[in-house]
Amino acid sequence: MKKYEKGFTLIEVIVTLTIAAILGTFLIVFMGTSMLRSSDSINQAKNLATAKGAMEKISSNYADYLALGTPTWATFKTNCATNATCASLAAGCSVCIMGYETISATITVGDQTLVTYFMQ
Numbered sequence: 001m002k003k004y005e006k007g008f009t010l011i012e013v014i015v016t017l018t019i020a021a022i023l024g025t026f027l028i029v030f031m032g033t034s035m036l037r038s039s040d041s042i043n044q045a046k047n048l049a050t051a052k053g054a055m056e057k058i059s060s061n062y063a064d065y066l067a068l069g070t071p072t073w074a075t076f077k078t079n080c081a082t083n084a085t086c087a088s089l090a091a092g093c094s095v096c097i098m099g100y101e102t103i104s105a106t107i108t109v110g111d112q113t114l115v116t117y118f119m120q
Helices: 010-036 040-068 073-083
Strands: 085-088 102-109 112-119
Touching: 040 073, 040 102, 040 112, 073 085, 073 102
Parallel strands: none
Antiparallel strands: 085 102, 102 112
8 A cells, every 4th residue: 555645746836837937927017117107107196296297386476467466477478487388479479469478387397387378
């Protein structure tokens, strides 16, 4: 009578490891790019919040200009340029009104861009 030992044979262990390696390879191939890019939405939200904060600061200065007349339009444009890329728009643009200067304030943080127009 033979005594049977409990446990796995070497061939069973090798087959199991081979199957696990193949499944692991499939997992890395199919999930690899999504794992690497999973933080993109978080970075986009963070960049948007940063840009929004800067744009709110400019909008607050513009509200003060409209309500109180201070800062002056020239000072507002200078302050705008410290927080964003500000450019005067040519007359006849789709958001311009004849006789009033319109500036475009563009803030880019990472891959997020905010554009707002301010009129004198």
